[in-house]
Amino acid sequence: MAGRKSSGVLELAVLGLLHETPMHGYELRKRLNALLGMFRAFSYGSLYPCLKRLVEQGLIVEDRPEDDDPGGALLLQSRRSKIVYKLTADGKERLQELLTEAGPAAWEDEGFGVRFAFFSHTRADVRLRILEGRRSRLEERLESFRAALARTRERVDSYTLELHNHGLESVEREVRWLNELIGRERAEQAGGRSKRPDERAEEASADDTSDGDR
Amino acid sequence: MAGRKSSGVLELAVLGLLHETPMHGYELRKRLNALLGMFRAFSYGSLYPCLKRLVEQGLIVEDRPEDDDPGGALLLQSRRSKIVYKLTADGKERLQELLTEAGPAAWEDEGFGVRFAFFSHTRADVRLRILEGRRSRLEERLESFRAALARTRERVDSYTLELHNHGLESVEREVRWLNELIGRERAEQAGGRSKRPDERAEEASADDTSDGDR
């Protein structure tokens, strides 16, 4: 039971960023939005609750700089200072778990983007599976959408049609991008594995849809 | 005070769809997701609360098919049936208001998509302003993003770079699309203006709604 997708996206992003180096919230958010770039942005209203959840789960710890107030008195509430968040061993484990999972959650729009951003920390075989899953998800979406478009061909105004075509082309473009990436991944894996000549007889046909778009 | 964007998107979409013909929830959702196509989809968990809000605001009314239960007894709770929603006069007014507004809300990602889907019901000058607003919003995003990219050029791994470039190209592509649309709009308006005077009168009068104050 969990609203939406059980935090997935933000949790993974925070864990991944914190894996590289401990940080406080403000910087975390900046790096988050820089990392995710054009395709996603989180606000403090999401980040801080998420950090709180992660602390509760023991995946990260907060390092507050010495404000125990030993005398006991002096309850000046104004003692706000930087809080540095750091990954725990459990957190690292959880990150690996999330990064290794290659199920549907990894190729839905949001989940895919975040996972892709951390691909350099992901196992090569998982990368390939995610890329392929994403591609087939997109192709399936394309197909059902094209069918729906054909069904209503003559009953939509020109602006709606324009919007639909633009969306269609965007997705087609992403499929071509994925094709290129998959080809690259495969070539790389085949190359790295070249100790075994008997194994890779086929597969060299990786250059399927590499038309020079762009 | 309003969470997120004060409902904007769904509200407009529902009002717009209901303007064409009354419908019940299920069909409303289907048409909604067909209209918005690849770029957005709403679930019942959003739709029904939204309909409830719209009823409360008096923008739509629900037409339940005669189940008053006059006798008073017979509290069979199972009397569920189709509920057809219909736009009220206030609702039409509100729709016009939303369709005519050409502020920032109209060129943010979500707001823009929905408004574009209803462009055929939007005044030509408003269309142009929204298109141009959207374009400059995108260009501004592009610029700040390119700056950020240049700043961190050598410090990102190849996958992050790949993601950034893909995002960048997607946005550039949308700008080109907007350019084309804007050109088309302008040509159309110029053509209409320099052509027959009666055509122009038709557009000018259209359906009053001359903003005035509200």
Next chain:
DNA sequence: TGCCGATGTATCGGTCCGATACATCAAGGC
């Protein structure tokens, strides 16, 4: 000195969504 913008932490009211539940009805197998 006093103001300003960047840095920094935090919450509130609200939207939206995935999952789920439950009801109706037509088609088709048996």
Next chain:
DNA sequence: GCCTTGATGTATCGGACCGATACATCGGCA
């Protein structure tokens, strides 16, 4: 006739997420 199946249809809950907002600190800089 009965029963499963799937499309149709209405409805809610818990939770993720967000925009706005509030408040505090700190380094310029006029």
